[in-house]
Amino acid sequence: xxxxxVENVTKDxxxxxxxxxxxxxxxxxELVGLIGPNGAGKTTLFHCITGHHRVTSxxxxxxxxxxxxxxxxxxxRKGLARTFQVYAATGDLNVLEYVMVxxxxxxxxxxxxxxxALRVLEDMxxxxxxxxxxxEIPVPAQKLVTMAVAVATEPKLLLLDxxxxxxxxxxxxxxxxxxxxxxxxxxxxxxxxxxxxxxVMGLSQRVIVLDAGRKIAEGxxxxxxxxxxxxxxxxxxxxxxM
Amino acid sequence: xxxLRSAFTFQxxxxxxGGVLASCLILFPLLGPSSFAxxxxxxxxxxxxxxxxxxxxGGYGGQVDLGKAQYVGIGAYTTTVMLLRWDVPFWISMPIGxxxxxGWSFVIGYPLFKLKGHYFAIATIATSLVLKDLFEVWDFxxxxxxLHISPVKYPPPDxxxxxxxxxxxxxYLLLAFFxxxxxxxxxxxxxxxxxxxxxxxxxxxxxxxxxxNVHWSKIKxxxxxxxxxxxxxxxxxxxxxxxxxxxxxxLDISVLIAxxxxxxxxxxxxxxxxGASILIPLKSYLKTWLGAKAGLVGIxxxxxxxxxxxxxxVEPRGIWGMxxxxxxxxx
Numbered sequence: 001x002x003x004x005x006v007e008n009v010t011k012d013x014x015x016x017x018x019x020x021x022x023x024x025x026x027x028x029x030e031l032v033g034l035i036g037p038n039g040a041g042k043t044t045l046f047h048c049i050t051g052h053h054r055v056t057s058x059x060x061x062x063x064x065x066x067x068x069x070x071x072x073x074x075x076x077r078k079g080l081a082r083t084f085q086v087y088a089a090t091g092d093l094n095v096l097e098y099v100m101v102x103x104x105x106x107x108x109x110x111x112x113x114x115x116x117a118l119r120v121l122e123d124m125x126x127x128x129x130x131x132x133x134x135x136e137i138p139v140p141a142q143k144l145v146t147m148a149v150a151v152a153t154e155p156k157l158l159l160l161d162x163x164x165x166x167x168x169x170x171x172x173x174x175x176x177x178x179x180x181x182x183x184x185x186x187x188x189x190x191x192x193x194x195x196x197x198x199x200v201m202g203l204s205q206r207v208i209v210l211d212a213g214r215k216i217a218e219g220x221x222x223x224x225x226x227x228x229x230x231x232x233x234x235x236x237x238x239x240x241x242m
Numbered sequence: 243x244x245x246l247r248s249a250f251t252f253q254x255x256x257x258x259x260g261g262v263l264a265s266c267l268i269l270f271p272l273l274g275p276s277s278f279a280x281x282x283x284x285x286x287x288x289x290x291x292x293x294x295x296x297x298x299x300g301g302y303g304g305q306v307d308l309g310k311a312q313y314v315g316i317g318a319y320t321t322t323v324m325l326l327r328w329d330v331p332f333w334i335s336m337p338i339g340x341x342x343x344x345g346w347s348f349v350i351g352y353p354l355f356k357l358k359g360h361y362f363a364i365a366t367i368a369t370s371l372v373l374k375d376l377f378e379v380w381d382f383x384x385x386x387x388x389l390h391i392s393p394v395k396y397p398p399p400d401x402x403x404x405x406x407x408x409x410x411x412x413x414y415l416l417l418a419f420f421x422x423x424x425x426x427x428x429x430x431x432x433x434x435x436x437x438x439x440x441x442x443x444x445x446x447x448x449x450x451x452x453x454x455n456v457h458w459s460k461i462k463x464x465x466x467x468x469x470x471x472x473x474x475x476x477x478x479x480x481x482x483x484x485x486x487x488x489x490x491x492x493l494d495i496s497v498l499i500a501x502x503x504x505x506x507x508x509x510x511x512x513x514x515x516x517g518a519s520i521l522i523p524l525k526s527y528l529k530t531w532l533g534a535k536a537g538l539v540g541i542x543x544x545x546x547x548x549x550x551x552x553x554x555x556v557e558p559r560g561i562w563g564m565x566x567x568x569x570x571x572x573x
Contacts, residue, residue: 052447072450082451092509092559093440101441104434105453109244113434153452 001064003028003157003189004049009058011041011048018044020213021058026157031183031190033204033221035197037234040210042193043085046159050082051075063156077105081155083146085162085193095137095145096121096130102152117152123186124148124178140171144178151182157189158182164196172199179203201225209233249429259512260424267417271410278526280409284481286522287416288474291423293503293514295470298430299463300500301508304443305355309366310499312373313468315491316343317475319377322389322485331402336476343472344465351461367493374491388486391479404480412481419477423470427511430466439463440509471499494543498525501546505553507562516561521546 002025011019018041026032034042047053049060051072060068067075093101099117100110107113121127124144129137134145143163150158160179164172176199182188183203194200200207200221207224209217211233217224224230252260270283292310300307320339324330330338350369357365378386396405406412430436442449442456449456479485489495498521506517528542557563 050451052450071455072447073453073455076451076453084445084448084451093437093444097437098441101437101449101454102452104437108434110248110432110434110437111244113437149448149452 001028002026002061003030003063004191005059005061006045006049007059007061009045009048009060010056011044011053012056017213019048019055022210022213022215023058024208024215024218026189026191028156028189029183029187031179031203031205032192033200033207034191034193034210035195035200035207036210036216039212040233041213042210043161045210046082046161046191046193049075050080050159076153079154079156080159081150081153081157082159083150083161083163085165092133094131094133095126098134098145099148099152102149105153120148120152124151140167140174143167143175147178147182151186151188155188157191160190160192160194162193162195164194164199167196169198172196175199176203245429245433248432249425251432252428256428256511263515264421267420271413277409278530280413282523282526284409284413284416285526286518287413287420288478289499289502289522290515290518291416291420291474292471292499293506293518294423294427295467296499297503297508297510297514298427298439298467298470299460300467301503301510301513302431302436302443303439303460303463304509305460305464306359306363306500307366307464307467308363308493308496308500309368309370310467310471311491311493311495312370313343313347313471314475314478314495315373315377315487316346317472317477318479318485318490319383319389320472321476322391322479323383325391325403325480326389332404332476332480333402336473339476340469340472343468343475347465347468348461351464355457355460355464367496370491370496371493374487377487377491384486386487388484391483393483404477405483412477416477419474424511426466426470431511435459435462443509497546501550503560505549505560507560509559510562513560513562520561521549 004026006022006024008021008023009019010017010021022045034045036042044053048055051067051070051074054069059066062078062080065078067078096117099120100113103113103116103120107116118130121130124147126141126144126148129141134142147160147163164175167175179190179192180203183190192200192204204221207219207221208215209224209230216233217227217230271280275283292314296307296310299305317339320342321332321335324335324338354362354365354369377383383389391405393405393407396403398405398407399411404415438449438454438459441452442454442459446456475490478490502517502521503514504517505520506515507513524545525542528545553560557567559566
């Protein structure tokens with residue numbers, strides 16, 4: 001059975017159609033890449049799924065229940081977590097406390113929340129940073145913290161929005177490793193928006209391609225990159241390498 | 243049980259500060275202070291507690307609330323009206339006042355927290371002013387001329403109604419409230435809702451994606467802040483014995499409460515206390531020294547304005563934030 005069903009989701013901002021009748025399904029345990037040129041509507045689609053945007057038309061079904069246009073916190077509590085592309089932690093919460101806010105979704109007791117948060121930090125290799133402010137730690141660790149906070153809510157499905165942006169190849173490898181572990185060892189289904197092709201192509205079992213708000217292709221990674229429609233979307237009319 | 247334990251769990255620095263502060267405050271009356279100094283200290287304690295309440299929603303939650311005076315009024319009027327009309331003792335009317343204030347905070351909190359930023363701040367001012375205007379024409383509560391608690395009718399010392407001649411009784415009672423307030427805030431900042439609120443201040447979209455009902459969390463915290471303010475409003479009534487809408491519910495009071503917490507350090511345990519320890523003596527002395535001279539009335543407001551500009555320009559986290567930054571640099 002499909003864990004997530006997106007059915008004809010359309011999102012208009014005034015006269016601009018950011019998502020145009022997008023449909024796809026994600027099965028439990030899958031790791032799916034969502035790619036497309038800038039402005040294709042990838043992040044908008046995430047917002048529509050998690051309730052941060054209200055969809056103009058269409059339906060989102062998660063775990064057999066319709067979640068279209070529920071409040072974001074209600075959707076989160078059903079087991080759908082996400083990260084954000086722009087993430088500025090300016091407050092006075094340190095890394096451990098941030099992750100605790102995640103664990104507080106399923107735990108009332110501060111003591112248990114702390115223990116669970118420490119376990120998550122340990123799993124993600126962030127234990128050493130636990131007492132530091134998010135803004136003080138290196139960028140790759142910050143990216144892992146944004147993932148750790150989401151993981152701390154114990155999600156069934158995790159939407160990752162460009163977690164590898166701005167990292168060097170070694171750091172990308174580390175993030176890749178972590179994502180793969182979340183998927184295989186912890187059994188979290190993942191949808192991944194990414195521009196770093198090494199990451200998407202290496203990880204994804206299936207890739208969905210958006211362009212100008214529409215789904216233009218879907219399939220295995222190596223098939224999709226050879227699809228003329230996809231090549232055209234990325235590079236224009238001329239042929240070339242992606 | 244866990245809540246109680248977390249209320250008493252302090253970091254080492256906080257324990258030191260708390261210990262020194264507690265000893266100074268407990269010993270202060272033994273120094274034989276003048277009645278002016280005593281009155282100033284009582285004001286300091288009262289405004290510290292108002293500030294701690296404000297700090298829950300304004301500091302930890304980042305929601306700049308400029309309407310706290312309405313809850314001072316609700317507390318003060320509940321206690322006074324119940325005393326004068328039905329001879330209800332303070333210890334019963336204070337919790338009733340808190341309940342009414344919390345009820346009112348839910349009623350106005352629901353629409354208020356649909357607003358953000360400046361709009362929220364302005365709306366809180368409006369609700370407070372509307373309530374003040376209503377009280378000014380409402381005969382049941384004495385309208386504009388207010389209510390008076392006569393010490394002749396209730397001969398002091400009266401522990402049930404809290405009517406005393408000497409300030410020292412009020413001082414120590416207030417000190418007890420002050421310590422309770424610190425414990426409650428200490429519990430709050432390490433509680434689930436406390437952490438969630440700090441996450442909300444940081445990034446509401448992220449907070450929502452972590453399953454936090456942002457609107458409801460703000461309303462609940464606002465209610466907690468309200469309970470603090472109303473309790474001390476009740477105390478204010480029996481201490482001053484003369485209340486009018488103008489001096490319990492005016493905008494000045496709301497602004498002063500918020501300003502103190504911001505000056506001392508919004509979103510920190512000691513911030514409101516530091517702020518009150520600077521602004522309240524300043525206010526008292528300015529009033530007696532300068533306020534009497536013609537042409538200098540309102541100079542305190544000018545000074546507040548300067549303070550708020552300097553704080554927001556130099557260090558938005560106030561004096562406590564400066565101390566923290568200094569400490570971090572040395573490490």
